[in-house]
Amino acid sequence: MSESFALQAVGLTRYFNGRCAVQDLHLSVPRGGVFGFLGRNGSGKTTTIRLLLGLLRPDRGSSTLLGCDSQRLTPEVRARVGYVTEEHCVVPSLSVTENGAFQSRFYPRWNARVFDSVVGHFGLKAKARARDLSRGERAGLALAMALAPEPELLILDDPALGLDPVARRALVESMIYITRRSDRTIFFSSHDLADVERVADSIAILDHSVLRVCCPVDVFQSRVRRYRLRFKGRPPALPEIRGVLQVRRGEQEMQVTGVAEGEELGRALGALGAESMEQVPISLGDSVLSFLSERGEKAMGWGTELEEA
Amino acid sequence: MNFLFQISTGSPVPIYRQITDQVRLGIASGRLREGDSLPSVRSLAEEVAVNPNTVAKAYAELVRDSVIESRPGKGVFIAEKRRIYTPEEQARRLEPALQALLSEAMSLGYEASEVLALVKQGLAAWKKPATRPDSAPKPSTHRERHE
Numbered sequence: 001m002s003e004s005f006a007l008q009a010v011g012l013t014r015y016f017n018g019r020c021a022v023q024d025l026h027l028s029v030p031r032g033g034v035f036g037f038l039g040r041n042g043s044g045k046t047t048t049i050r051l052l053l054g055l056l057r058p059d060r061g062s063s064t065l066l067g068c069d070s071q072r073l074t075p076e077v078r079a080r081v082g083y084v085t086e087e088h089c090v091v092p093s094l095s096v097t098e099n100g101a102f103q104s105r106f107y108p109r110w111n112a113r114v115f116d117s118v119v120g121h122f123g124l125k126a127k128a129r130a131r132d133l134s135r136g137e138r139a140g141l142a143l144a145m146a147l148a149p150e151p152e153l154l155i156l157d158d159p160a161l162g163l164d165p166v167a168r169r170a171l172v173e174s175m176i177y178i179t180r181r182s183d184r185t186i187f188f189s190s191h192d193l194a195d196v197e198r199v200a201d202s203i204a205i206l207d208h209s210v211l212r213v214c215c216p217v218d219v220f221q222s223r224v225r226r227y228r229l230r231f232k233g234r235p236p237a238l239p240e241i242r243g244v245l246q247v248r249r250g251e252q253e254m255q256v257t258g259v260a261e262g263e264e265l266g267r268a269l270g271a272l273g274a275e276s277m278e279q280v281p282i283s284l285g286d287s288v289l290s291f292l293s294e295r296g297e298k299a300m301g302w303g304t305e306l307e308e309a
Numbered sequence: 310m311n312f313l314f315q316i317s318t319g320s321p322v323p324i325y326r327q328i329t330d331q332v333r334l335g336i337a338s339g340r341l342r343e344g345d346s347l348p349s350v351r352s353l354a355e356e357v358a359v360n361p362n363t364v365a366k367a368y369a370e371l372v373r374d375s376v377i378e379s380r381p382g383k384g385v386f387i388a389e390k391r392r393i394y395t396p397e398e399q400a401r402r403l404e405p406a407l408q409a410l411l412s413e414a415m416s417l418g419y420e421a422s423e424v425l426a427l428v429k430q431g432l433a434a435w436k437k438p439a440t441r442p443d444s445a446p447k448p449s450t451h452r453e454r455h456e
Contacts, residue, residue, distance in 0.1 A: 033362070034360060169358060172358050173355065173358055176354055176355055176358060176359070176360065176361065177355070179360065179361055180351070193318075193319070194318035194319055197318045197319070197324065198316075198318060198324070198358055198359045198360065199359070199360050200360065201360060201362055218323070218325075218366070221323055280321075281321030281322070282321055283319050283320055283321045284318075284319075284323070285318075285319050286321075
């Protein structure tokens with residue numbers, strides 16, 4: 001395990017009451033850039049984040065943050081990591097300014113200008129009590145408190161959850177602002193594929209506790225392909241084809257989405273005897289969905305791992 | 310800066326491609342001319358709220374294709390127009406748009422002759438000299454070459 005990774009998991013596994021929440025997770029997030037962590041509710045994202053932060057113990061495997069074992073994080077390393085939970089933890093009885101002042105005492109490095117600018121960006125009033133803030137405003141305050149120590153690694157657990165479109169845009173803008181320093185790393189989980197498309201350099205997809213994808217976004221987009229095949233009559237049953245993720249059928253048409261390694265998938269589909277076959281463009285959101293939605297048929301995900309450093 | 314980029318998420322067109330397409334279209338339509346400046350990577354990224362690496366990738370492709378040039382310390386500018394694609398590459402790039410036009414026209418029930426007439430009409434409109442809101446005289450040399 002080396003310092004060149006912002007975070008790294010090796011065989012990370014955790015059970016809750018006999019149910020596997022994270023299964024043999026191997027994940028390496030390089031320093032610098034924005035990493036999106038995707039998956040359905042209950043797929044193990046929050047558990048993974050809590051394991052990485054040392055807030056939970058793994059049953060097997062290990063992980064590091066900034067090169068330091070998650071279970072033995074020193075205060076010095078903790079101070080270099082920012083963390084915003086889904087709940088946006090703030091002190092309800094304190095004002096916006098007081099929350100900042102309180103938090104600042106726990107950090108040797110605290111940039112008040114950053115705090116003020118994030119607070120301003122979310123349109124927060126300095127004297128407003130945290131308990132009176134809306135969900136979006138509270139998210140802004142939590143983010144300001146996480147950013148003011150200028151963390152090298154920022155971990156955001158579903159930061160966009162429940163935010164209105166304006167607050168969400170402010171969040172995205174704040175994330176882009178952080179990338180001004182090229183050595184800063186953001187690791188964020190999200191359900192908002194539009195935000196992911198805007199900010200992520202790389203993505204990982206967790207499905208039913210198992211990592212299915214981990215690669216740069218442009219690699220992901222070039223490898224997930226969708227084909228439309230037209231037949232004279234009913235489309236034939238699909239034989240086992242490596243890389244197929246999702247199949248949709250019409251009267252005389254079949255749409256197949258899959259992971260292409262070279263031209264293998266296209267060739268295999270071409271052999272089905274369709275009258276015509278074309279590759280159709282697919283959005284990032286649809287590509288992600290093809291990994292997460294129920295697949296049916298024989299498309300059970302054989303050969304659909306997509307991992308690249 | 311009068312050229313505004315429009316980015317949409319959820320599109321099958323990746324964001325970096327939306328940026329390159331808009332610059333190319335801007336040039337083709339006369340809204341962008343040789344010597345015009347574009348925002349820096351950082352400021353465009355912050356303006357349209359996308360990852361700076363995505364903007365950098367788009368600009369890198371435009372620089373590689375000699376559509377724009379980056380002058381260190383000065384900014385990014387629309388390059389002098391050159392023929393940048395081989396005829397095969399030009400055809401390959403036009404193909405998707407052509408297919409989209411044809412399939413739309415067929416599904417709407419247009420006759421071939423009507424489609425041809427519409428294309429001619431459209432071309433005539435494109436060939437009119439482009440006017441821009443800021444077409445006040447500029448003391449720069451590139452104007453003459455456009456006239």
